[in-house]
Amino acid sequence: MSMVPKRIMKEVERLTKDPVPGISAEPQEGNIRYFSVLMDGPDSSPYEGGHFRLELFLPEEYPMSPPKVRFLTKMYHPNIDKLGRICLDILKDKWSPALQIRTVLLSIQALLSAPNPDDPLANDVAEHWKSDEKAAIQTAREWTQKHAK
Amino acid sequence: MEDLGSDSGVQSQPDKGKGTADDEDGATQDYGDTYDFDDDDEFFGMDDSGFEPVVSSRDQRKPWEVEYHVHDAHGLHDKQEAMINRLVPVLSVSKDITTILLRNSQWKEESLVERYLSDPDKTIRDAGMFPNAPAPELKTGNEDFTCEICYCDGPEEVYLGLGCGHAFCTDCYVTYLTGKVLEGMSWRIRCPGAKCKALVGEQAARLLLANEPKILERYEDNLTRSFVNDLDSFTWCPAPNCEYGIECHVPKSAWATIVPTVHCRCGKAFCFGCNMDDHMPAPCFLVEKWLQKCKDDSETSNWLKANTKECTKCKATIEKNGGCNHMTCRKCAHEFCWVCMGPWTEHQQAYYQCNRYNEDSSKNARDSISKSRALLERYLHYYSRFSNHERSAKLARRLLTTTETNMEQMQRNSSMSWIEVQFLSAAVDMLSACRATLKWSYVLAYYMESDNQKLIFENNQSDLEMATETLNELVENPVHERTIEEAKRLIIDKTQYVKTRWETLLRDTAQGLQENRWKFQD
Ligand SMILES: [Zn+2]
Ligand SMILES: [Zn+2]
Ligand SMILES: [Zn+2]
Ligand SMILES: [Zn+2]
Ligand SMILES: [Zn+2]
Ligand SMILES: [Zn+2]
Numbered sequence: 001m002s003m004v005p006k007r008i009m010k011e012v013e014r015l016t017k018d019p020v021p022g023i024s025a026e027p028q029e030g031n032i033r034y035f036s037v038l039m040d041g042p043d044s045s046p047y048e049g050g051h052f053r054l055e056l057f058l059p060e061e062y063p064m065s066p067p068k069v070r071f072l073t074k075m076y077h078p079n080i081d082k083l084g085r086i087c088l089d090i091l092k093d094k095w096s097p098a099l100q101i102r103t104v105l106l107s108i109q110a111l112l113s114a115p116n117p118d119d120p121l122a123n124d125v126a127e128h129w130k131s132d133e134k135a136a137i138q139t140a141r142e143w144t145q146k147h148a149k
Numbered sequence: 150m151e152d153l154g155s156d157s158g159v160q161s162q163p164d165k166g167k168g169t170a171d172d173e174d175g176a177t178q179d180y181g182d183t184y185d186f187d188d189d190d191e192f193f194g195m196d197d198s199g200f201e202p203v204v205s206s207r208d209q210r211k212p213w214e215v216e217y218h219v220h221d222a223h224g225l226h227d228k229q230e231a232m233i234n235r236l237v238p239v240l241s242v243s244k245d246i247t248t249i250l251l252r253n254s255q256w257k258e259e260s261l262v263e264r265y266l267s268d269p270d271k272t273i274r275d276a277g278m279f280p281n282a283p284a285p286e287l288k289t290g291n292e293d294f295t296c297e298i299c300y301c302d303g304p305e306e307v308y309l310g311l312g313c314g315h316a317f318c319t320d321c322y323v324t325y326l327t328g329k330v331l332e333g334m335s336w337r338i339r340c341p342g343a344k345c346k347a348l349v350g351e352q353a354a355r356l357l358l359a360n361e362p363k364i365l366e367r368y369e370d371n372l373t374r375s376f377v378n379d380l381d382s383f384t385w386c387p388a389p390n391c392e393y394g395i396e397c398h399v400p401k402s403a404w405a406t407i408v409p410t411v412h413c414r415c416g417k418a419f420c421f422g423c424n425m426d427d428h429m430p431a432p433c434f435l436v437e438k439w440l441q442k443c444k445d446d447s448e449t450s451n452w453l454k455a456n457t458k459e460c461t462k463c464k465a466t467i468e469k470n471g472g473c474n475h476m477t478c479r480k481c482a483h484e485f486c487w488v489c490m491g492p493w494t495e496h497q498q499a500y501y502q503c504n505r506y507n508e509d510s511s512k513n514a515r516d517s518i519s520k521s522r523a524l525l526e527r528y529l530h531y532y533s534r535f536s537n538h539e540r541s542a543k544l545a546r547r548l549l550t551t552t553e554t555n556m557e558q559m560q561r562n563s564s565m566s567w568i569e570v571q572f573l574s575a576a577v578d579m580l581s582a583c584r585a586t587l588k589w590s591y592v593l594a595y596y597m598e599s600d601n602q603k604l605i606f607e608n609n610q611s612d613l614e615m616a617t618e619t620l621n622e623l624v625e626n627p628v629h630e631r632t633i634e635e636a637k638r639l640i641i642d643k644t645q646y647v648k649t650r651w652e653t654l655l656r657d658t659a660q661g662l663q664e665n666r667w668k669f670q671d
Binding site: 006010061063094096 | 299300301317321325342343344345
């Protein structure tokens, strides 16, 4: 296996020593670039009480390229599609090599608290959100109960 | 006869591309290479106001020719430098900042200066730079330095910081810049800091990439690319693999009355306005309209053209068989022209009269068929001539190959030297140019409203068309029942005559467009 950059070692060290509240991220045994993530749904959001599984992968070019992150738990969210892919600017063109795994996970958590149906990835969910927000939030709650317990 | 070599190089001669005479005189040079805007102080105002499109006392520029300049990579680089250097003392800030300000404002100098003078600091900050930041430099020996990208730290690290306060080690910076440069970016590359809007700037980039000559070269290329793309008065030559940039100050507002044809040093003749192949004498907006129409109508018209014609007299359905336009109705024996539907009797002496689509007799004949059908027929009339010349232009290009064989043969069969047989390729060049002009002349004619002015235009068109066909025939079969010397004299005379007709048409349309001599319809 190729040498692991100092940067990744340091990030892993800090993530273990000083974890983000409500988020755990652990590198897989034998592959320090692949992380299993467990994220608590933020309080007073439709995802409250849920525990969501994600996978996070650091490509060879990291940190010049952003990490690849995907939800494994089914989500009802306008910026997350059926395959768990996430529409978030810092994971695309707004990525900066000075951002970290920690900041990425925090941004994803913030996205759960503040869905943005105007920049949708899942169009049907976004439409639902815009036409009847209450009902959409209710569906998101039900999905959380059903899939993220 | 010895004048032939230079004749092929006079500026109104069509583009020849690979001709050597082209580089010594001719269009490319007269408003291109030798005339330089750089040291002309009035030049910057020209885009907005001082532009004089056609009327010029300089040299022998023809009424249909516009002023332009062909730049290679060095020329484009110098052009940028000149624009930057003249603005540095005006703004009295660093060259680095001036450069970014100019690029950020798409090189619109006047509005930039205005904005800058009303609030210098804000203008600089809005562009992603910092008013009083020191010039970028590589630093080392800082105990407190940590690179936020690779987490290296300590006094031995070499790093660079920008006015925003973010600093990164040179290794990370180089990797970061390399990635962005390979994506095609240049001056828009931002500080790697999270959500930071500061620009890296050219001075810092050159400092960081000093040991990466290939990447630095790409970076400079990208800068030039964005320069040409951002300026309305510049465009790239559209020929594949051609790297020349063309500068032309005919403003967009004038493209309705001037066809800004430019000739690249690589031989490509194209329209500066729409980047299409030279489409004189039709202005850009008619070209665009026409091509859209052809796209929309191609199915209907093809069907109609292929299937349905009826005799203008007895309305019997008539099939066109063979290529001849001379139709004879099987039922009533009426003879008429397939193109204009007019009686054939008027076509016998002069086939080309068919370009007068509005002859009364043709008109009356067409009145008897439905109006929408007539509109389509009208379109088809122009379209068939348009595409005819397009096809012939392609054939003319192929003719060049046979011409070269002919030229070799002539050399063998006569005492003529290679130079002395150049008249043949000159004739073919002339033919190509005429085909292109004739082709687009039918687009112009299609949109012209019928009046006396149109008639004059159509006379010129008809003259050029006939002369072109005659020359075409001669070139295809030069020594048919003639001695080589006779053929040569004949072709030279005809080429000269065709050129006169060609220039007459171009002059007349260029002036007519300027004077709004014609009314255009939809
Ligand atoms: Zn670094
Ligand atoms: Zn910064
Ligand atoms: Zn070119
Ligand atoms: Zn054009
Ligand atoms: Zn008939
Ligand atoms: Zn006719």
